[in-house]
Amino acid sequence: MVLMSDDASAFLGVSAVIVAFTFLGLSLLLSPSFSWWINALSDLGHSVRSEVAPIFNFGLLLTGFLISLYSVKALIRHARYTGVSLTLSGFLLQLVATFDEVYGYLHYLVSVLFFLSLGLSSILYAVERRSITAAVAFIIGSLSWILYWTGILDVGIAVPEALSSIAVALWIIRSTLESFSKS
Structure with missing residues (x-):
């Protein structure tokens, strides 16, 4: 029994990107104190200090x-190793939402693993x-x-988080379109 058509399956990648940036945009819009020069994106999901934490973290979980x-x-189906790696990335993103900044080092660990997994998925693809x-x-x-950690890019950690996420989103959209055209 098929629960989802090939076309619908292929569309999930674009849907994930749309959901991610919609919830991020809404969280930023509702957080006028957020600063790209100071904050991490995860500051939006801090369950004690952020009024938009439910919105931001739900967006991460759904994405x-x-x-x-x-x-x-x-x-x-068309990139086996990337499929496995990106599945792990999706799970790690859910862990970033689950273990928000209130969890301290655990949040840091799952966040680092998430961004490393995005890099690995990009290389594999x-x-x-x-x-x-x-x-x-x-x-x-x-x-x-690299520019952030060396201090050359003097901004909040949200900037490399956003840049790397946007870059990965572009190839995910492209892979979705390729999947869609093959189904």
Whole structure:
């Protein structure tokens, strides 16, 4: 019994990106004190200090779920290793929401693992599908983190978080369109 058509499965990747940036945008809009020069995106999800934590964290949970569904239902058919890796990324994103900043080091750990898994997924997709978009996403993500950690990019950690996420979102959208055209 098929619960989801191939077309619907392929659309999950774009849906995940839309959900992610819709909930992020709404959280930012409702948080006038948020500063790209000071904050981490996770500050929006701090369950004690942020009034938008339910919105932000629900967005992360739903995005992680949709990314994982897309990975196991569509992406894995044409990029096996990326599908497995991106499924892990989706699960880690759900852990970032579950273990928000209130959890201290645990939140830090799952956040670092999440961003590392995005980098790994980008490399895998670049190799498996010969994707220039994924290779460029990895370079953009890596450079944003290097520039941040070396102090050359003097901004809040939200900036490399956003840059690397946007870069990965671009190849996910592209892979979704490729999945859609093959189904």
